Amino acid sequence: MATLTLNRKLAVLADAAKYDASCASSGSEKRNSAGTKGIGSTEGSGICHSYAPDGRCISLLKLLLTNFCIYDCAYCINRSSSNVARARFSVEEVVQLTLDFYKRNYIEGLFLSSGIIRSPDYTMEQMVRVARTLREDHLFAGYIHLKVIPNAAPELLAEAGLWADRLSTNIELPTDSALENLAPEKRPAEIRTAMARLRGKLDEAKPEKKTRSKPQKFAPAGQSTQMIIGADKANDDAILTRAAGLYSGYRLKRVYYSAFSPIPDASSRLPLAPPPLMREHRLYQADWLIRFYGFDVPEIVAGGEGGNLDLAVDPKLAWALKERARFPVDVNFADREMLLRVPGLGVRSVDRIISSRRLTRLRLSDVARIAGSIDKVRPFITASDWSPGGQIDDVKLRQRLTPPPQQMSLF
Amino acid sequence: MLSVRLESPNDFAEWRDKARRLLAAGVAPANVVWRYGAEDNGLFEAGDDMLPTVAGAIGSVPRDFLTLAQTVIQHSDPERFARLYTMLWRLQQDSRILMNAADSANSLLTNMASAVRRDAHKMKAFVRFRTVPLAGEERYVAWLEPDHYVLEATAPFFARRFAGMNWAIVTPYASTFWDMENLSFGPGGSKKDVPAHDAVEDDWTTYYAAIFNPARLKVSMMKSEMPVKYWRNLPEAAQIAPLIRNARAMEAEMIARASTQPPARHLRQKAREISAVDELIQSIPDARAAIESCRRCPLYEHATQPVFGEGPPDAKVMVVGEQPGDQEDLAGRPFVGPAGQVFDEAIAEVGIDRKKLYVTNAVKHFKFVPRGKRRIHQKPDSGEISACRHWLDMERQLTRPRLIVALGASAAQSLLGKAVCVAKVRGEPIPLDDGAILVVTNHPSYLLRIPDAEGRAVERAKFLADLQLVERLMAQSEN
Numbered sequence: 001m002a003t004l005t006l007n008r009k010l011a012v013l014a015d016a017a018k019y020d021a022s023c024a025s026s027g028s029e030k031r032n033s034a035g036t037k038g039i040g041s042t043e044g045s046g047i048c049h050s051y052a053p054d055g056r057c058i059s060l061l062k063l064l065l066t067n068f069c070i071y072d073c074a075y076c077i078n079r080s081s082s083n084v085a086r087a088r089f090s091v092e093e094v095v096q097l098t099l100d101f102y103k104r105n106y107i108e109g110l111f112l113s114s115g116i117i118r119s120p121d122y123t124m125e126q127m128v129r130v131a132r133t134l135r136e137d138h139l140f141a142g143y144i145h146l147k148v149i150p151n152a153a154p155e156l157l158a159e160a161g162l163w164a165d166r167l168s169t170n171i172e173l174p175t176d177s178a179l180e181n182l183a184p185e186k187r188p189a190e191i192r193t194a195m196a197r198l199r200g201k202l203d204e205a206k207p208e209k210k211t212r213s214k215p216q217k218f219a220p221a222g223q224s225t226q227m228i229i230g231a232d233k234a235n236d237d238a239i240l241t242r243a244a245g246l247y248s249g250y251r252l253k254r255v256y257y258s259a260f261s262p263i264p265d266a267s268s269r270l271p272l273a274p275p276p277l278m279r280e281h282r283l284y285q286a287d288w289l290i291r292f293y294g295f296d297v298p299e300i301v302a303g304g305e306g307g308n309l310d311l312a313v314d315p316k317l318a319w320a321l322k323e324r325a326r327f328p329v330d331v332n333f334a335d336r337e338m339l340l341r342v343p344g345l346g347v348r349s350v351d352r353i354i355s356s357r358r359l360t361r362l363r364l365s366d367v368a369r370i371a372g373s374i375d376k377v378r379p380f381i382t383a384s385d386w387s388p389g390g391q392i393d394d395v396k397l398r399q400r401l402t403p404p405p406q407q408m409s410l411f
Numbered sequence: 412m413l414s415v416r417l418e419s420p421n422d423f424a425e426w427r428d429k430a431r432r433l434l435a436a437g438v439a440p441a442n443v444v445w446r447y448g449a450e451d452n453g454l455f456e457a458g459d460d461m462l463p464t465v466a467g468a469i470g471s472v473p474r475d476f477l478t479l480a481q482t483v484i485q486h487s488d489p490e491r492f493a494r495l496y497t498m499l500w501r502l503q504q505d506s507r508i509l510m511n512a513a514d515s516a517n518s519l520l521t522n523m524a525s526a527v528r529r530d531a532h533k534m535k536a537f538v539r540f541r542t543v544p545l546a547g548e549e550r551y552v553a554w555l556e557p558d559h560y561v562l563e564a565t566a567p568f569f570a571r572r573f574a575g576m577n578w579a580i581v582t583p584y585a586s587t588f589w590d591m592e593n594l595s596f597g598p599g600g601s602k603k604d605v606p607a608h609d610a611v612e613d614d615w616t617t618y619y620a621a622i623f624n625p626a627r628l629k630v631s632m633m634k635s636e637m638p639v640k641y642w643r644n645l646p647e648a649a650q651i652a653p654l655i656r657n658a659r660a661m662e663a664e665m666i667a668r669a670s671t672q673p674p675a676r677h678l679r680q681k682a683r684e685i686s687a688v689d690e691l692i693q694s695i696p697d698a699r700a701a702i703e704s705c706r707r708c709p710l711y712e713h714a715t716q717p718v719f720g721e722g723p724p725d726a727k728v729m730v731v732g733e734q735p736g737d738q739e740d741l742a743g744r745p746f747v748g749p750a751g752q753v754f755d756e757a758i759a760e761v762g763i764d765r766k767k768l769y770v771t772n773a774v775k776h777f778k779f780v781p782r783g784k785r786r787i788h789q790k791p792d793s794g795e796i797s798a799c800r801h802w803l804d805m806e807r808q809l810t811r812p813r814l815i816v817a818l819g820a821s822a823a824q825s826l827l828g829k830a831v832c833v834a835k836v837r838g839e840p841i842p843l844d845d846g847a848i849l850v851v852t853n854h855p856s857y858l859l860r861i862p863d864a865e866g867r868a869v870e871r872a873k874f875l876a877d878l879q880l881v882e883r884l885m886a887q888s889e890n
Contacts, residue, residue: 007617014621032571037591041572048636049536050647052623053655055632062622072677081673100611101618103551103576104540139575176712189703192715196741241781245713248781249740261626262665272666275626297781352512359511366513 004087010097012087016067016078017113020170021226021258023048025059025108025143028165028221038139039103042165046143047108060111060145061101065089065126069115073183074267075172075231075260078115082265088117091129098134102142109143109165110134116149124152124160131163143221150186150194157194161201161218166253168224169194171246174239178232182269195250198223202251222253229283230276231260237307240286240297247291257283282309289316292347293340312402317343320380321401324392327380331362343401344376376401413438414456417447417492420584421485421560430496431469432462440500445492470503479509482524485531485560494520531561535568537641538580541609551578554605554644562587563596570594581605602644612646619647625658626665695724698805702775707798710776710791715740720771720806728885729812730754731803731822732772733854737786740777745770750856754818757855757871761878763885769810773825774799796825807845813888815847816881819854838877840884848884852877 004012025046032041048057066088067078077084098110112130116123127146134140146160148169160167169191173179176188198219205218225246227239243255259275266272286309289295293316303318304310310318320327320343329338331353339350349371356362356370364386368374379391379401391397415429433443444456480495488494498516501508508514512521540551551573555562562580566587569580579588581600588595633651642648692698702717711717718735721744738748746754758765774795779786791799803825807815817823824830826849827841833851841849853874861867 007614010614011617011621014618018622018624033574034571035574037575039573039575041568043568043571047532047536050619050645051633051637052619053630053633053651053658054624054627055629055636056624056627057636058619058622061618080677083674097614101615103573104542104609104611104615105538105553105573106615187703189711189716193743196715196743200741242713244781245779245786248779248784248786249713249715249737251784259627261624262662264665266665274662274666277627277629355510356512359507360513362513369515369518370512 006093006097009087009089009093010063012085013064013067013089014062016064016084016115017062017111019077019258019261019263020062020111020113020147021056021256022111022145022168022224022254023057023059023062024166024221024224024254025145026221027253028143029217031141033139033141036139036141038141039099040109040139040141042108042141042143049106049108059108060143061098061107061109062111063089063094063097063113065091065094065112065114065123065130066117067115068117070118071116071183071185073172073186074269075182075228075263077263077265079267081267084265091126091133094130095133095138098142099138099140102140107142109145111145111147113147114149120149120152121156124149124156128156128160128163131160135163145221148194148198150190152194154197157197158201158218161198161205162216164219166221166224167198167219168226169198170226171242171255172226172228173232174227174229174234174242175232178234182231192249195223195225195246195252199250223250224252224254224256226256226258228260229257229280231270235307236279236283236286236304236309237297237301239283240290240301243287244290244297255287257287278311279309282311282315286315294337295319295341313398314343316341317376317401321398327392328382328388329380330382331367332357332384342377342380344373344380345371412444412456413442413459414444414446415459415492417445420447421563423481423484426480426484426492426495428465429459429462430499431465432459433496434469434499434503435463435465438462440493440497443493443496445496447492471506472499472502473506473509475509476502479520479524481564482527483520485527485564486523487559488523491523494523527559527561530557530559531565533557533641534561534565537637537645538569539644539646540578541606541612543606545577548577551576552605553578553580554600554602555580555582556644557582560584566594566596609646616647616650620650620654623654625654625661628655628658628662630655692805693809695720695806695809698802698809702802705775705802707801708776708795710774710778710795713779714776716743717775718743718745718772718777719775719802720769721745722769722771722810723767724769724810726767726769726810727812727888728767728814728816728881729769729771729807729810730816730818731826732770732818733821733856734772734774734791735777736788736856737777737779745772749859750854753855753858757875757878761875761882763878763882767885769806769812771803771806773803773822775802791821793824793830796821800825807847813847814881814884815843815849817849817851819857822854823849823851837873838880840880850877850881850884 028042030043033039046059048059050058052058068086068088069078069080072079072081101107112127114123114127131144131146134144144164145166146164148157148167150169171191172183179186179188201218202222205215207215229239246252246255257280259277259280261275262272286300289300290297299319300315301307303315303322309315329342336350336354339345339353352370353362361384364383367377367383371377379388379397417425419425483491483495498520508517511517534555534557538553538555540553542549542551562582562585570589575591577590579586581604584599586597586600692701699719702719705711705717718739732746735745736748736750739745755765774791778789778791780789815826817826820833823833833853836851843849858867858871858874861870
């Protein structure tokens, strides 16, 4: 086989990595290179260094070590039965690219995944080597995210957590039966066991309250996962229930939802249609409501129909329109939990309302200034100079609050 | 009218010094004009020379104001100095204004501060270093056109991040240098001071084009996060127009291209795979392997893994609990959580050696509902218990225990084939069909749920009494 240039390998192995939705480089420990004379830092919040025309941020150098793979997962472009162009980086090539890009301030760090070659252990060992080389030989203090090969040896996971900021194991599909159907070599229990192992390591790395000894560090930015949306028949209820189970069981920082996107040379078992981007967006909104707004899955799903979220309006508004009896809410007196359920008010707005109303009685214009926009909020609140009257019971309310239909992603 | 002149557009210390002197002299905000650099004085303005010099404290301001003012002073709005002084003046009367997000002056300053923070953040994101040779090493230089005066406050970030490199950042109004030891500042420059190209840029634009998914085109989203005004200094931005132009065609091609014949490599690999042979389950390890693919009830779907029994394969005593809990589910082993610890302590107290027991559960998968960051245990229903009896029966056949201890109602139900009341059957040996003896007692987690210490002590005594019976029966069977 002819040798590929580094640039050609980069084209193939970045192309292969573009279906992974995770991009975050935030939430790790704070560290920098000031003392070491190496390069790199993480200071809590991540930085998006560029944006692609698909609207997604480019924060990390997202690569596959190789897109050769012995598995044959129908939804994956790199499955062994696909005729996609193949390439493989050496450990040193990935290290060099990461350093070259980082030094020019193109990226926050590296996100490394891989097709499975030879064996899960061999593949995981190669990825760990990349991270170790960056940290030990080049004193690299930037962000590193490694993808976990589910059935790799626990010792390799332990070492991965030593060098990486974040580890992720993809759950891939919302139901076990779909996974068995589309990814015959993947065992759902193995994926969850890997997550459970990571959780165990993360718990160990948390300092005990009264001891002064520092536990060994392990993936300070925690673990995450990705679920593909729309490749199987699962509804939003199944997807969100799965996500809630993962958050509570394995202390995940994030579940990424990735609208199944048509891939070249795709299996005929998959829907060859444009990716369901609006559905993906609604799922992220619902996920947010579960994690930060005190909603539970059945409540959110009840806002839609037949186990699926309402695509026309956001899930909080959809819920509020079906729970009109709970509104209007008085912004001058309501408790935090209820204010968080008002459509159009976010966590920051609610905090500002609560701090401001100690000093002044809030009028509608005050709420508008705090919330940034008032249209969605107005029918659901009362203020010192405002009452929505019969608006909340108006049959046309939903229609008035629904954005006019428009085509998505035109040129 | 008093004119106050500042040397620097964004030096907080300088502004603070003048503001303190104005405040000491009792000059109201309406009577001050703030100027900076070479701006001319207005016709009827007096200079600030006669203002008193202030050494000690003047009034008091909330700490939040200092943070806010240090950020707002970097804003390019010429009114920033005056607006800050007005707020400082008002804070002397009412120190709580900053807590009121509905106050319009406060909200204006907050918005200015977030514009500055955004600009500083974009600076961290959109600086693009290019290399120039410097005495055998390399120096990294970048050109940037920020909207606000953010260079000085943001430069330390680059010093922390790129400590091991020589670098410079040039903007129209100032520049900054790092020599791996010190950060210094100099005058502004122009785009020509920075090289037009860098060797790594070709790889970077290749990466940029390859990571883009044409099926997800969302140009407005990109533009809101990476406004067009920044594009002229981003090497990858030249790719944007052609990528957008070709996206629809690329997507259509992906959809249209049906799957082709798998490559020969794939077929060879498939041939190598040995098709799995169904083996008869003849030992506990066989059963443990087989249960991995159990789909007898829906619990497998959200549990991490089945938790099979553990202990010597020829154990004379089998202990059956209800089902794995959160800890057992994660570890894949029975009785390692809080209830397991209660059990261990209790058997130790009556002199039973755990190493001699085969410990398992009536139901092998964890049943729960997610509640925020926790999984709340749910009792298995009859359907789940009877579905899982398949595995418990298998364990009994393979280990042939003489004595079985059922912990709790679910375990008793599984072993007796019908629901029973623990209180009624506990404490007396029940012969089973295969000749084994069954002893029923409470589940140890029941002890954990009793709130008062007194009630707990009573129930624990009963639990220990049941275990003593077990211990006696064990001793008998060994004789």
